[in-house]
Amino acid sequence: MPNTQEIIQKAGAIIDQRIRAANYCTLTGIDSDGCPATTTISISKHDGIRWLTLCTGVGAPSSVRFRANPKACLCLNLDGDHMYHIALMGEVQVCTDLETKREMWYDGLADHFSGPEAENFAVLRFTTKSYSLWVDYTEVKGAF
DSSP: OOOOOHHHHHHHHHHHHHHHOEOOOEEEEETTOOEEEEEEEEEEEEEEEEEEEEEEETTSHHHHHHHHHEEEEEEEOSSSTOOEEEEEEEEEEOOHHHHHOOOHHHHHHHGTTOOTTTEEEEEEEEEEHHHEEETTTEEEEEEO
């Protein structure tokens, strides 16, 4: 039976595979009425499950939401032959500094923004505080 660290590493590898396949995750925050609000968004970069970045517009609902309340949950799942569920709870920081935007830029964003210097381009940096993972038919929960 895999140990916690092995499952965390496998979850990070799954995220890496999802990025290469241009797949998406769901990102949930709290709206101005105090209700959960979920969006589907692609992950640009990550460090295992410790932090992930996602790119969006400065005025997008998710940017506005996380400026007001940084609490968030990020979720990836897949059924079929390789079932898994990765739920990460933490906080989102909205980054608009040029250094971060250049570092997190990837080619797929050119369909939406003129470049990393675009004023309407923002990076959401999700930092994991706790996790609930179901990988290889093993459940692991914990916190950083």
